[in-house]
Amino acid sequence: MTTDPRDPDAASPQSAPAAVRFDGVGMRYGRGPEVLSDLSFELPSGSFHFLTGPSGAGKTSLLKLIYLAQRPSRGLISMFGRDSALIPRESLPDLRRRIGVVFQDFRLLQHLTVFDNVALPLRVAGQARASYADDVIDLLKWVGLGDRIDALPPTLSGGEQQRAAIARAVISKPELLIADEPTGNVDPEMANRLLRLLVELNRLGTTVLIASHDIGLVRSLGAPVLELADGKLIDDGRRAA
Amino acid sequence: MSQKSRSGDLLPPDRGRDRPLLAVAAILVFLASLAGIGAAGAWQAAEGWTAQLTDQITVQILPGTGRDADADAEAAAIEIARLPGVASAEARGRAQSERLLEPWLGTGVLPDDLPVPRLIAVRLDSETPLAPGAVEALLGDAPYEVVVDDHDRWERAVTRAAAAVRYFGLGVVALLTLAAAAVVAFAARASLAARWDVAEALHLVGAPDSYITRLFQERFFMLGMNAGLIGAVLAGVVGYGLSILGGSAGAVFFLPRFEFGWLGLGIVAGAALVSGLVSAISARLAVSNVLKARWT
Numbered sequence A: 001m002t003t004d005p006r007d008p009d010a011a012s013p014q015s016a017p018a019a020v021r022f023d024g025v026g027m028r029y030g031r032g033p034e035v036l037s038d039l040s041f042e043l044p045s046g047s048f049h050f051l052t053g054p055s056g057a058g059k060t061s062l063l064k065l066i067y068l069a070q071r072p073s074r075g076l077i078s079m080f081g082r083d084s085a086l087i088p089r090e091s092l093p094d095l096r097r098r099i100g101v102v103f104q105d106f107r108l109l110q111h112l113t114v115f116d117n118v119a120l121p122l123r124v125a126g127q128a129r130a131s132y133a134d135d136v137i138d139l140l141k142w143v144g145l146g147d148r149i150d151a152l153p154p155t156l157s158g159g160e161q162q163r164a165a166i167a168r169a170v171i172s173k174p175e176l177l178i179a180d181e182p183t184g185n186v187d188p189e190m191a192n193r194l195l196r197l198l199v200e201l202n203r204l205g206t207t208v209l210i211a212s213h214d215i216g217l218v219r220s221l222g223a224p225v226l227e228l229a230d231g232k233l234i235d236d237g238r239r240a241a
Numbered sequence B: 001m002s003q004k005s006r007s008g009d010l011l012p013p014d015r016g017r018d019r020p021l022l023a024v025a026a027i028l029v030f031l032a033s034l035a036g037i038g039a040a041g042a043w044q045a046a047e048g049w050t051a052q053l054t055d056q057i058t059v060q061i062l063p064g065t066g067r068d069a070d071a072d073a074e075a076a077a078i079e080i081a082r083l084p085g086v087a088s089a090e091a092r093g094r095a096q097s098e099r100l101l102e103p104w105l106g107t108g109v110l111p112d113d114l115p116v117p118r119l120i121a122v123r124l125d126s127e128t129p130l131a132p133g134a135v136e137a138l139l140g141d142a143p144y145e146v147v148v149d150d151h152d153r154w155e156r157a158v159t160r161a162a163a164a165v166r167y168f169g170l171g172v173v174a175l176l177t178l179a180a181a182a183v184v185a186f187a188a189r190a191s192l193a194a195r196w197d198v199a200e201a202l203h204l205v206g207a208p209d210s211y212i213t214r215l216f217q218e219r220f221f222m223l224g225m226n227a228g229l230i231g232a233v234l235a236g237v238v239g240y241g242l243s244i245l246g247g248s249a250g251a252v253f254f255l256p257r258f259e260f261g262w263l264g265l266g267i268v269a270g271a272a273l274v275s276g277l278v279s280a281i282s283a284r285l286a287v288s289n290v291l292k293a294r295w296t
């Protein structure tokens, strides 16, 4: 599937349901105020979007809704064509395995090597180490961690941790990739390299959503942009960029 | 490419943190094992006593005035021996009865006219039961008084006492098991809280709750096994020590006579396994409840 990231609708033939669809979604933490309100947008299957907005606008919160770490307080979210509120609890792990996430704070396990961290999604999915070892090592070389395979995360620089986190998110070739500031800690050259990795993944069919402040990065691809301000969408990515 | 050929444990080792818990669990298993050994011993002892009591009865002949009590007893014994269900009956003379009374009356010569009861030891035939009341009926017309002591009262009392000790022992075992399960549940929650990062990371890469629960369950199974081994071996050593430290001390504590053979090993292995299972189940319930509450 070769997709032009500039055209969100091109990747959405009638048959394939949108990877993500929000309809009037609002969200609050506990009993706090709504941090997101009236969100309506859709990420067609195979599309590539950026999500921007000032700090505190709600980018991370929106991503949490997508990777099912939070439930909406109102509205409807559908994932791969299914109303997420109706998905039984037992099916959520399967759904999560179709989603790769790069967390803003990485969430690497500090006692596991870079190799084991990156292999985690495959291990959890029950795959044998022998079947993925080469893939993991290849990917680590690609993100420039070929010589840190056995290192523990606390001994890595911020940028190295970020690259390990990205490798973990993409290793299982998920259908949907969510990345929260994936290039926040690396130099522009590495940022470009990582972005190319995500574009490559998108070419293979993965729907990609990247949250970032970095206007240069966001503009570099000309991909559609969802823009958040104060918990509301001021651009749903349908306008020509 | 120096990467190790084995994947690292998903739960980081927790040695230092586990040690106090291991000690508490081992002590609980130790106490539970002692209670269990005591209950088994009480049962064993009671069975021995009642077996002795049921195959014999004692008949007392209270001498009538002016009669030769020894001769009466001899005659009665011969008649009793003919009853169906009786294997043998043997009259004890005055001398023997006096010896039995020595502890109370001293060794001095007793006055001849003191009516010392004569005893007839009756051994029962284990095949044919003696009809109840047969001895009293047989000697009902005799010119002396007869008291038949069939040990029934004693037997029932002993059985009741043994059962009480046994149920008490089982109750103690049950309580200690409950306490161990509660301690482990508490510890499992603490362990999960300490490793929440691991649980959450696994959750987010698509591990079902059962996958995360299994990690803790396995860890606590091993901990329970170790505690069980330590506790049961200690209890075995202490029990064995008490039972060879004089039979009387052993009997007081209802310690069974054991031979430390395969049975002993089996008991230790069984205690370790049960302890491991209790620990694993308790940890599993605790962790899965927390996960269910956190991730709705």
Ligand SMILES: Nc1ncnc2c1ncn2[C@@H]1O[C@H](COP(=O)(O)OP(=O)(O)OP(=O)(O)O)[C@@H](O)[C@H]1O
Pocket (backbone or CB within 6 Å): A029, A032, A035, A053, A054, A055, A056, A057, A058, A059, A060, A061, A062, A104
């Ligand atoms: N766990 C939480 N509990 C309560 N409020 C929260 C929580 N996380 C975020 N918030 C609030 O929600 C709002 C949006 O936060 P969010 O992290 O989504 O912003 P963001 O756009 O990702 O910011 P940044 O660019 O700094 O990462 C903020 O007002 C924040 O204080």
Ligand SMILES: [Mg+2]
Pocket (backbone or CB within 6 Å): A059, A060, A061, A104, A180
């Ligand atoms: Mg954020």
